[in-house]
Amino acid sequence: MTTPRFTRIESSMLPLLREDIDTDQIIPASYLKTTERTGLGQGLFARWREDPAFVLHQPAYQGAGVLLAGRNFGCGSSREHAVWALADHGFRAVISTAFADIFQSNAGKNGLLTITVAPDIHGRLAEAVDADPAARVGIDLETTTLTLPDGDTTNFPVDPFVRTCLLEGVDPLGYLLQRLPDIEAWEQDHPARLDTRQPHDGSFGEPTS
Amino acid sequence: MSNGNGKDPMNREATETASGSRTLFDKIWQAHTVESTATDADAGGTASTLSLLGIDLHLVHEVTSPQAFAELDRRGLRVRRPDRTLATMDHSTPTRPEVDRARLRIIDAEAEAQLARLERHCAEHDVPLIPLGDPRQGIVHVMGPELGLTQPGMTIVCGDSHTSTHGAFGALAFGIGTSEVGHVLATQCLLQRRPKTLEVAIRGGLPTGVTAKDLILATIAQIGVAGGTGSVIEYTGQAIRDLDMEGRMSVCNMSIEAGARAGLISPDEKTFQYLEGRPYAPRDAAWPEAVATWRALATDPGAAFDRRVEVDARDLEPMITWGTHPGMALPITATVPRREELSPDQLGAAEKAWAYMDLEPGQKLIGQSVDVVFIGSCTNARLSDLEAAARVLEGKHVAAGLTMLVVPGSQQVKREAEARGLDTIFRAAGAEWREAGCSMCLGMNGDRLAPGQLAVSTTNRNFEGRQGPGSRTMLASPLTAAATAVAGRISDPREVL
Numbered sequence A: 001m002t003t004p005r006f007t008r009i010e011s012s013m014l015p016l017l018r019e020d021i022d023t024d025q026i027i028p029a030s031y032l033k034t035t036e037r038t039g040l041g042q043g044l045f046a047r048w049r050e051d052p053a054f055v056l057h058q059p060a061y062q063g064a065g066v067l068l069a070g071r072n073f074g075c076g077s078s079r080e081h082a083v084w085a086l087a088d089h090g091f092r093a094v095i096s097t098a099f100a101d102i103f104q105s106n107a108g109k110n111g112l113l114t115i116t117v118a119p120d121i122h123g124r125l126a127e128a129v130d131a132d133p134a135a136r137v138g139i140d141l142e143t144t145t146l147t148l149p150d151g152d153t154t155n156f157p158v159d160p161f162v163r164t165c166l167l168e169g170v171d172p173l174g175y176l177l178q179r180l181p182d183i184e185a186w187e188q189d190h191p192a193r194l195d196t197r198q199p200h201d202g203s204f205g206e207p208t209s
Numbered sequence B: 001m002s003n004g005n006g007k008d009p010m011n012r013e014a015t016e017t018a019s020g021s022r023t024l025f026d027k028i029w030q031a032h033t034v035e036s037t038a039t040d041a042d043a044g045g046t047a048s049t050l051s052l053l054g055i056d057l058h059l060v061h062e063v064t065s066p067q068a069f070a071e072l073d074r075r076g077l078r079v080r081r082p083d084r085t086l087a088t089m090d091h092s093t094p095t096r097p098e099v100d101r102a103r104l105r106i107i108d109a110e111a112e113a114q115l116a117r118l119e120r121h122c123a124e125h126d127v128p129l130i131p132l133g134d135p136r137q138g139i140v141h142v143m144g145p146e147l148g149l150t151q152p153g154m155t156i157v158c159g160d161s162h163t164s165t166h167g168a169f170g171a172l173a174f175g176i177g178t179s180e181v182g183h184v185l186a187t188q189c190l191l192q193r194r195p196k197t198l199e200v201a202i203r204g205g206l207p208t209g210v211t212a213k214d215l216i217l218a219t220i221a222q223i224g225v226a227g228g229t230g231s232v233i234e235y236t237g238q239a240i241r242d243l244d245m246e247g248r249m250s251v252c253n254m255s256i257e258a259g260a261r262a263g264l265i266s267p268d269e270k271t272f273q274y275l276e277g278r279p280y281a282p283r284d285a286a287w288p289e290a291v292a293t294w295r296a297l298a299t300d301p302g303a304a305f306d307r308r309v310e311v312d313a314r315d316l317e318p319m320i321t322w323g324t325h326p327g328m329a330l331p332i333t334a335t336v337p338r339r340e341e342l343s344p345d346q347l348g349a350a351e352k353a354w355a356y357m358d359l360e361p362g363q364k365l366i367g368q369s370v371d372v373v374f375i376g377s378c379t380n381a382r383l384s385d386l387e388a389a390a391r392v393l394e395g396k397h398v399a400a401g402l403t404m405l406v407v408p409g410s411q412q413v414k415r416e417a418e419a420r421g422l423d424t425i426f427r428a429a430g431a432e433w434r435e436a437g438c439s440m441c442l443g444m445n446g447d448r449l450a451p452g453q454l455a456v457s458t459t460n461r462n463f464e465g466r467q468g469p470g471s472r473t474m475l476a477s478p479l480t481a482a483a484t485a486v487a488g489r490i491s492d493p494r495e496v497l
């Protein structure tokens, strides 16, 4: 996996304004038997896609790189497959008024930007895409600016660590590996009380009954 | 503090502060902070610090780990602390006793491949594995506590959102994504934003027939499915103290259903009693020493939380969900919400839920006919849950036309239940008695509802299609589920106790 990067995009939006869209909807469990992180776009919103009228099928929204979603997007399971599915389908960013914690954390590690906006901005975006499915937004991570279809701009919050990683291609695991001396020192001071390989009753490896 | 080479994206700064009254969360967080940044902001713009957090225990399962191991292999890295890592198989495992691995290869090659993959990764990286067929195997969040792996004051992570369960022991336990699983495998630490603290203070005790599950469903209904976002919840109050460890696990388990990062309960004598003598619990001279350390972890009197909400337990009733997320829960005697009972911002979701669940606004919940009752999952498949269900079912029979599945949370739970004759009660009542695993909680292993079927489940998620495409789920306690199974319709367990 190469370190994902993100600087600036301009794109139309796909509106999916339901609230509390959970990860079981984003990618149902039947797609979790894969041992790969690619190809999950096929399972994106799989159950809703069975409906031919579902917004993802509508020609007007083809090619949209930004998902405009309702509040509390990505709640439920920790499955990173949800982010992989969205990214595999071609989404680069999700805009909502609030995200679930684990989803947001997973997104940042895969170059999928989660943009939290105030309800009034969200409302304006929803109106714009309703009036014209081709309405485009601009997202600039360098300046953390969101440009609305009418040209107005607003700043969005972003985790500074995630921003640096995405802009400069810093690899979070590589960063952690650099910190190993500090981690080792901490571990010296905080010895573990247990060893998972050696239960105190000596039962590991030999069935207890 | 040493600085890495080049630009430091973490903007680290020494910010050690420790004084005065502290919460359990504060104590664990501080003790596990290797280093932290100056306050900046999280992804939602809330002021917070980023910390490098040492991880004591990393639990691994077959579904969320293959890509993480693959990433280590790609980079030529080893699992750094196999002694702090333990893997098991639970999500895609069969629960029909007749399905062995050879049979699984034929009926579900993908699931078999996932299990084989975990075995290979564990063997290559010296990670201890509790495989299918092992007498200790079970749902990861049932297995950890019963083996005594889960201990107060620890940091515990797993690529699974219901890791919050382990917080019942006063351990800071939270779910992570697969990238982070890789981070922990490779380094045994994680970069985490410091969450806010939320005290959920329960007033009074639980009435008869009202269980831990009803308490947590009522809490989520009150604070909302995003009510805990960005926070770690600590549950306090008499009702929490009164719960046994299994009930506390059911409460902490569903913290994630309120959006919280984790749930916590300050450890007390019940916690220590539960742990004593378990395979991984400290022994001999190490035991009193450990207990003394654990005793000091409880939230200090007067310690401040960022937020506090009160939930009144005294007039709670058995709860059941009517909609498509766990916050859409009601007292069992209530009726499906009517349009005029909802606020404008609830209406859109309610419209979808009425349609999906095929329920009428204003309709009574009691009496609604049900196709399947499922007793299982990391929320409610421990011994006391099975005992509660068996108490209702004893000498009775599951209603004609209704299917009931009982799936113990672990092989150990299964053995203990069988030693008490619970399996005989379930079988005599016409229920199926299975091997341990996640089973119909997420329907990944073939145990699932048919499209349109309505189930009362002791699980934690009633999302659309969670228990199979087109499936409809109502969440409830084991008592309510068992009473419903006997009647074939949603029933108030207080009438049969």
Ligand code: SF4
Residues within 6 Å of the ligand: B090, B091, B139, B140, B141, B160, B162, B376, B377, B378, B379, B437, B438, B441, B442, B459, B460
């Ligand atoms: S029982 Fe259900 S909620 Fe618990 S770990 Fe398994 S799938 Fe997840």
